[in-house]
Amino acid sequence: MTLAIDGARLVYRLEALGEAGRDDAGRLTRLAGSDADKAGRDLLCDWMSAAGLRIEIDRIGNIHGLWVPEGAQGDPVVMGSHIDTVIDAGVYDGCLGVLAGLAVIEALQAGGAGPARPLAVVAYTNEEGVRYAPDMMGSLVAAGGMTAEEALATVGTDGTTLGEELARIGYAGDREPGFITPHAYVELHVEQGPVLEAEGLGLGVVESLQGISWQRVTIGGTANHAGTTPMALRRDAGVAAARVMCFLDRMAREMEGAVATVGTIELVPGAINVIPAAARFTVDLRNPDEARLTAQEAALGGLLDELRSEGFEVATERLARFEPVLFDPEIVARIEAAAQGRQLAHRRMTSGAGHDAQMIARVAPSAMIFVPSRGGISHNPAEFTAEADLVAGANVLLDVAWSLSR
Numbered sequence: 001m002t003l004a005i006d007g008a009r010l011v012y013r014l015e016a017l018g019e020a021g022r023d024d025a026g027r028l029t030r031l032a033g034s035d036a037d038k039a040g041r042d043l044l045c046d047w048m049s050a051a052g053l054r055i056e057i058d059r060i061g062n063i064h065g066l067w068v069p070e071g072a073q074g075d076p077v078v079m080g081s082h083i084d085t086v087i088d089a090g091v092y093d094g095c096l097g098v099l100a101g102l103a104v105i106e107a108l109q110a111g112g113a114g115p116a117r118p119l120a121v122v123a124y125t126n127e128e129g130v131r132y133a134p135d136m137m138g139s140l141v142a143a144g145g146m147t148a149e150e151a152l153a154t155v156g157t158d159g160t161t162l163g164e165e166l167a168r169i170g171y172a173g174d175r176e177p178g179f180i181t182p183h184a185y186v187e188l189h190v191e192q193g194p195v196l197e198a199e200g201l202g203l204g205v206v207e208s209l210q211g212i213s214w215q216r217v218t219i220g221g222t223a224n225h226a227g228t229t230p231m232a233l234r235r236d237a238g239v240a241a242a243r244v245m246c247f248l249d250r251m252a253r254e255m256e257g258a259v260a261t262v263g264t265i266e267l268v269p270g271a272i273n274v275i276p277a278a279a280r281f282t283v284d285l286r287n288p289d290e291a292r293l294t295a296q297e298a299a300l301g302g303l304l305d306e307l308r309s310e311g312f313e314v315a316t317e318r319l320a321r322f323e324p325v326l327f328d329p330e331i332v333a334r335i336e337a338a339a340q341g342r343q344l345a346h347r348r349m350t351s352g353a354g355h356d357a358q359m360i361a362r363v364a365p366s367a368m369i370f371v372p373s374r375g376g377i378s379h380n381p382a383e384f385t386a387e388a389d390l391v392a393g394a395n396v397l398l399d400v401a402w403s404l405s406r
């Protein structure tokens with residue numbers, strides 16, 4: 001019996017979910033705990049209910065859709081990802097993995113399949129970490145890497161608290177995070193990078209995921225008059241921040257596997273004719289190799305010490321730190337076999353982006369499936385994956401989940 005997912009319905013739902021949470025500038029910005037997040041969550045729950053799934057929400061707001069057919073026993077096979085987004089996002093990041101998981105369960109139901117195990121599809125809270133750090137927070141709590149209390153108490157970039165926002169939007173669930181231990185976890189996700197497209201491949205078999213280091217840096221200088229203050233007498237926090245940004249960019253270009261990003265920066269007081277008294281910015285460092293990621297952090301620390309010796313105040317705040325992850329070889333092999341079975345051109349690869357799978361891998365055998373991103377673009381409204389690739393990836397997810405649940 002060759003099962004297949006309903007591709008047209010998957011694409012329709014991706015587009016419909018992509019409309020839930022657009023801001024008044026028409027940008028898709030579904031930050032964790034926001035009204036936009038509620039709109040997406042409500043839509044997903046409607047679809048899960050229509051599929052007859054039992055919906056369970058845990059204290060950190062992770063949404064679980066459970067299918068427990070007659071006779072199915074034991075820990076479920078879990079498929080998942082996230083539906084929260086970055087600012088001005090595309091419609092595929094995270095949403096594909098959740099909606100494909102739902103499509104897989106619906107295909108098994110429609111095909112009269114009788115799995116020996118239950119299956120579940122999960123949307124994890126706050127994977128992006130844009131409003132509340134760290135990222136992958138819901139799955140981190142589910143994997144026991146952070147307590148629910150700590151996560152719920154997290155204060156966001158806008159001064160709100162995650163727990164209060166989840167309660168406000170009606171998704172402060174009552175189940176204990178981790179109430180489900182997956183028998184296995186498989187996540188379908190758009191690659192968000194250029195590799196598959198560049199090599200003309202339709203599918204990525206993801207066997208590892210790089211390490212991530214997030215910090216917030218605050219540099220204190222001295223506000224002064226932009227016109228009257230000689231250059232030699234300045235303590236310009238803005239220039240100090242710019243030196244850090246250029247240093248990180250050069251270091252990442254010279255170090256194997258390294259990437260470095262300063263994605264947010266704020267100058268205080270932020271006036272055209274005032275030398276900045278302070279600069280607050282975030283640093284995102286990544287590397288597949290833990291020793292090199294530690295070296296990147298040490299090099300940043302060395303520069304910050306140099307700035308201190310020049311008279312700047314420098315403070316750092318750790319926002320996230322996750323070591324590189326190797327996924328489960330047996331699940332990886334099943335994904336590879338399913339891709340071969342569907343004659344899909346594929347390759348093994350690592351993930352440059354963080355994903356919920358890297359957290360769930362702490363408690364269950366896990367791996368990921370990638371499909372190509374056009375132009376390697378993501379975290380951008382131009383994010384796009386061709387329908388044929390979306391459906392092929394979802395059918396590989398179906399084959400793997402079905403093989404794991406028999």
Ligand code: HGY
Binds near residue numbers: 354
């Ligand atoms: O930051 C990441 O890699 C993920 O998109 N949260």
Ligand code: MN
Binds near residue numbers: 093189355
């Ligand atoms: Mn994602």
Ligand code: MN
Binds near residue numbers: 093128
């Ligand atoms: Mn993302």
